[in-house]
Amino acid sequence: MTVTTSRNGAVGTITLDRAPVNAFDEQQAHEFALATAELDADPAVGAIVVRSARKVFCAGADIAMMDSWRELPDRGQRLEKFCLLLQEAFATVAASAKPTIAAIDGAATGGGFELALSCDFRIARTGAKIGLPEVGIGLLPGAGGTQRLTRLVGPATAYRLILGAELVDGATAERLGVVQWAVDDVDSAATALAERLAGLPPAAYAAAKRCIDAAGTGDGYALERSEIGALIHTEETARRLDRFISG
Known part of the structure; x- marks a missing residue:
């Protein structure tokens, strides 16, 4: 090998x-x-x-x-x-x-x-x-x-x-x-x-990477909106937001 x-x-x-x-x-x-x-x-x-x-x-x-x-x-x-x-x-x-x-x-x-x-x-x-x-x-x-x-x-x-x-x-x-x-x-x-x-949330990492890769294609802004809208529904994001807010 x-x-x-x-x-x-x-x-x-x-x-x-x-x-x-x-x-x-x-x-x-x-x-x-x-x-x-x-x-x-x-x-x-x-x-x-x-x-x-x-x-x-x-x-x-x-x-x-x-x-x-x-x-x-x-x-x-x-x-x-x-x-x-x-x-x-x-x-x-x-x-x-x-x-x-x-x-x-x-x-x-x-x-x-x-x-x-x-x-x-x-x-x-x-x-x-x-x-x-x-x-x-x-x-x-x-x-x-x-x-x-x-x-x-x-x-x-x-x-x-x-x-x-x-x-x-x-x-x-x-x-x-x-x-x-x-x-x-x-x-x-x-x-x-x-x-x-x-240690980063996998879904957020992957979504952010897709948005970066879409830069200059004309679809990036719309993709940002749809990706963040999907992430807010995930359990991982909810846990991390709660932890962030509670300090």
């Missing part, structure tokens, strides 16, 4: 472990999607952390695998199919109603950074190398990076990182808004954040 899952209390963890740099091939993409679905369906899991057992978070797609298709007449179709596989695997994370956290304790480049972008939160080691260098080798980010990064930080920063094929450290990534936190101890910070988020 190149992807494993574990649970400690309400925190579920997905660990990437494919030597030497967690580069994705078809098998790892399938395993990752299954691991995400497993933790997402576990009612005991309140938050999910994605981490690496290696010195890097993830170096992206397996370039050697892609290069092996060079002489094949259908190499373009093979690459498109592989990109779709990665897009669908990472979409399982993005679609999760539970808090998802990428613990970037090492380089996250190419598809590895695209995986991190599919998470709700990104915590990076201050010196970790982060970016989408695909244009520099004649390709482009094909696992959702052009779309997610642009929505996250806007075209100007997306141009800088994607068109410039620039790698930045964790501290710079935080300044650019690419990650939310740059820290020295990623595992501790990710665990603390996951434990805190796991």
Whole structure:
């Protein structure tokens, strides 16, 4: 197995472990999607952390695998199919109603950074190398990076990182808004954040995430009204409101 899952209390963890740099091939993409679905369906899991057992978070797609298709007449179709596989695997994370956290304790480049972008939160080691260098080798980010990064930080920063094929450290990534936190101890910070988020009301978290994702679609304001109207009827919201009012 190149992807494993574990649970400690309400925190579920997905660990990437494919030597030497967690580069994705078809098998790892399938395993990752299954691991995400497993933790997402576990009612005991309140938050999910994605981490690496290696010195890097993830170096992206397996370039050697892609290069092996060079002489094949259908190499373009093979690459498109592989990109779709990665897009669908990472979409399982993005679609999760539970808090998802990428613990970037090492380089996250190419598809590895695209995986991190599919998470709700990104915590990076201050010196970790982060970016989408695909244009520099004649390709482009094909696992959702052009779309997610642009929505996250806007075209100007997306141009800088994607068109410039620039790698930045964790501290710079935080300044650019690419990650939310740059820290020295990623595992501790990710665990603390996951434990805190796991304690939030799941229905409220999921509803707020849906509203944020609807920003700019023209439906966001109406969705806010319908979501909050539904939440006020839940027992969890009633308990928390009573506790808040009573001090």
